[in-house]
Amino acid sequence: MRRLLIGLAAGAVLAAATACGSSDSGGSGTASGGTTTVKVGVIPIVDVAPVYLGQKKGFYSKRGLKLSLTTAQGGAAIVPGVVSGQFQFGFSNVTSLMVAQSKNVPVKAVANGVASTGKDGADFGGIVVKKGSAIKSPKDLVGKKVAVNTVKNIGDTSVRESVRRDGGDATKVKFVELAFDQMPAALDGGQIDAAWVVEPSLATVKAAGGKVIASNYVDVAPDLTVAMYFASTQYTQRNPDVVKRFREATEESLAYADSHPDEVRDILTTYTKIPEATLQKMILPKWPAKPNRVSIATLAKLGERDGLFKEMPDLDKLLP
Template structure:
């Protein structure tokens, strides 16, 4: 198991070292008290996860008998080992990290939708951007350039490459570097990178510095792309089906609440990110549908295979039961 988890990305080493531990959810992290079950959720501190924070704030999870606590990580590739090891009962991960895990026989399964693209070119919550005055005018110009993504050999590699393909360029010539989303604005401004695949709130921060969007890379992959989902380990799901059901139902309710209350989404973002309040009105919110778009995930899987991210085709029936 240690070997499989370590293979997700080099950056997962610290969490992967715990991967041989129990994943049955036993212990205080899943203790029930007064009818309330406490669960830990591994998340990325970005706009995507606003619904779970709103759900906690508005008492949605409590109503469903859950007390959730969130722990931040840089990307889904780091969260997967944490869930399998039992450090978290649930995690938030982009679809590529989950598909990589599935193809490597890491025992995870998706539970409920996480976040989706708006499907609108030029008005999405994630985009490939360059700094003010950059000579890079289109995704084709990224050939030979240094592009930041939050996790290497993952979803944002694929989305950027697809933008380059669509623009008539050679995606194999892009040079990717790993950088946390919140570090992208400064790195771009200093010229340490040529471009970044950024999501909100980093995207609005870069634009406030005069940066320019050159591609809506999630939209380039598929209309209404399912970008990420919440997941658990197979073992935890088998031993705690009632908790998994509660988490699914509560999160679906939280997703709908977020979709219906955009102003509250912007406000809750200030509780777990460092975004200046002056940028809140400029944020482009994603879509939070209750159900994943499986056709879009199949497209993402196919492109990932072309890029050599998977050694074999992901089994989506097993991953998204």
């Protein structure tokens, strides 16, 4: 989800796969004493809390898996890492995975990742403006500068849908690429007119008096599947049992996280630097065990409309 895949050349990824992932050496993880260690590329954000929580609760170990979690800034590092065999599994938003699949990058989603709450005005991400802004609704974003963490991805696609739904011309929104943690200051300083932010930046903006003018994930589809865990297609074909165990453990972790929000907030302190006051104010996402395919298909159609794909992604090949 954060800086996921944009700017990544499919040819470079495929070259990496040929150079580093064409054999089985290390491809199935490291086995020791009946336990298989798998390397998982993640991003140090709220979304991946379930795998950290599942690791702590023993959901992976009871299935003979030991997770070696490696953080990266985004999918620009995780996607080629998975394809080359550096990681056995990785985390990415679904738009990035669809872009990759449409370019014949050999990726396969294996487990659900994170979803919108489905509640307008109470989601873990949204379009925000600063206190006192003249912008009152998405249609007012026409001609304005709106920050997204990565252009031509799930951010601007979903923001455009909010603008369309409000009767505005979505083609005339000016998108600016900016890291999430830089958005609150840029918004306050007037460098941008609005921003699409996710937690914890959302809580930071609201604490400064900012206002949420739209829940863009909710505007795309009810209960939108935002991100998933994935592997290379080669790995899934050669290691179906490991993939099955990873999927089952992840689904149990997702369900547990979804019903234990206090433990989620606690586990976040182990791999993020979110201040305690912000932790308690954040809106947590939903973590359903299964992806919402209808919502992903809707996101694919919007991506096609926005020119993200040269060819429409094949969801039958991409999704579990």
